[in-house]
Amino acid sequence: MKRILNIVLIIFISGYTNFLMAQRSGEHLVPATSIFDYVDYNAGELQICNYLLKGMHDLPHVRFLKIPSRDPEEVIELNYNHTDEIWTLTYRTRGIIIHRLEEVDVDRFPMIEYTRELPKEIADKVFEVYALMINNTKYYKNPRTGKDGVSYYFSVFDKGLKGGKIWSPDPKSPVGRLIEISEDLVAYVKKEMTYVDELRSNIDALIMDLNKK
Structure with missing residues (x-):
């Protein structure tokens, strides 16, 4: 009897471990379809729209929205400027955790915004890797969520606005690598990254791996 219980316990632990890993x-x-799929329904998502996304594109070419549980929200968009005929990155944050606020004068915390032109070659690659990842979205039978981590929302305008989301993935996973690429775009627009060679290489490598699937 004890042996049977041990076997059952081993099977349970193995199965639960595989479940968590998956x-x-x-x-x-x-x-x-929107950030409202991603933030618990309270005043938080309205605050994010009013104080972070307001004035940004309704149909962004590419968008990366980062919602940490303990740090300020960040958003970066890639859009085509038809007037100047260039691709432009726009990054925003307010330096305050907006989605946890309800009756606070957020305007006391000025918008921190950066914009920078992105070479067309890189812009095309960013669109391609986002489209590949988002067009492969699917539901988990048992979604993994939590309160202490980071929620990520990705969108791309590819024959209509499409979106995907995830909570705190493995950094070495395909989605984790897309997050790293997106963080590199943030570094680039803030001029913390001068050259795009490594960014280009990381995008090419992820595109190649996604196309193998």
């Missing part, structure tokens, strides 16, 4: 793997995104 949920954390970040092999793909979960479908999402």
